[in-house]
Amino acid sequence: MKLLEDRIVKDGKVKGTQILRVDSFLNHQMDIELFGEMAKEFKRLFEGEGINKILTIEASGIGIACIAAQTFGVPVVFAKKSPSKNLPDNIYSTKVESFTHGNIYDVMVSRQFLNKDDRILIIDDFLANGAALDGLISIVKDAGAHLCGVGIAVEKAFQPGGSRLRESGIRIESLARVASMSEEDGVTFVTE
């Protein structure tokens, strides 16, 4: 999606070759007008899939998921991150390893809000190693729901998550796919 790629080039901050900061418009300050355009693109991509619920994970996926949910006319469920203690009953949960923070946390969704009749679109802001996404996919499977696909804002395509998950048969649509980046040369994108 050219609009998002252009915005990354304009306002993204590259540190080294691995870190892309997009906190001025995507995951700290959020440009809701941009989210509206991204939502239309998700709708175009997943139209006709019969999606009845969007699943995301706190915190930075929630904004994009909510604006996207408007275009689909469906509710959002956000998975909660929790330190691994005192998990309540009646939840789906799975462990996720954070490469960013170097820890392991539990991700959970109340059983009340996911079931076998659901047709789920997962939405998140970033895809890199895919650990958080693995957790969400595992929860969808546990619930017996149908995973229609995954919508991502920014994929670091030079990290393995996207390729691995696509090879496993999951439909992943990333609005911007970063091929490489460096402080000297900026960001390049995967061209179709």
Next chain:
Amino acid sequence: MKLLEDRIVKDGKVKGTQILRVDSFLNHQMDIELFGEMAKEFKRLFEGEGINKILTIEASGIGIACIAAQTFGVPVVFAKKSPSKNLPDNIYSTKVESFTHGNIYDVMVSRQFLNKDDRILIIDDFLANGAALDGLISIVKDAGAHLCGVGIAVEKAFQPGGSRLRESGIRIESLARVASMSEEDGVTFVTE
């Protein structure tokens, strides 16, 4: 706001006299259509205030804030919660005590995204003791920004936060103000 009050009566779950669970439509599963109606009400209440940015706090305030931001045509900044270590430079931060979780955490906003020219509307899902709100207000003051007011979905009006903050001169608009609740008698609301 009658629509929200009716929804709380219909789908809220009261535990004892202090806990109101609204996770089927407000803060785990999110009814985006309801959020749209709440957003219109916030717009009506704060129209003409020249608001240029909405500030909220992760995680459950983000959805309501984003949908509200659409009606105002402004961006959202969400404050991040962080364990009290390794805070980055160039942030506004303050400590908040959580009554729910019995701990103290730091709340932070990058200095880049709040400044003295901003006219801020704070949005959050719940107001009870007002600790998180105190933190957000403190950050707005640190930034030298103008606080136009606070929009809350559900206020537990039998807890002291709302009264205390209104007495300090802050405009707080809560769409549903719970006067009392019990498992036997359900929820009653403050009538104007």
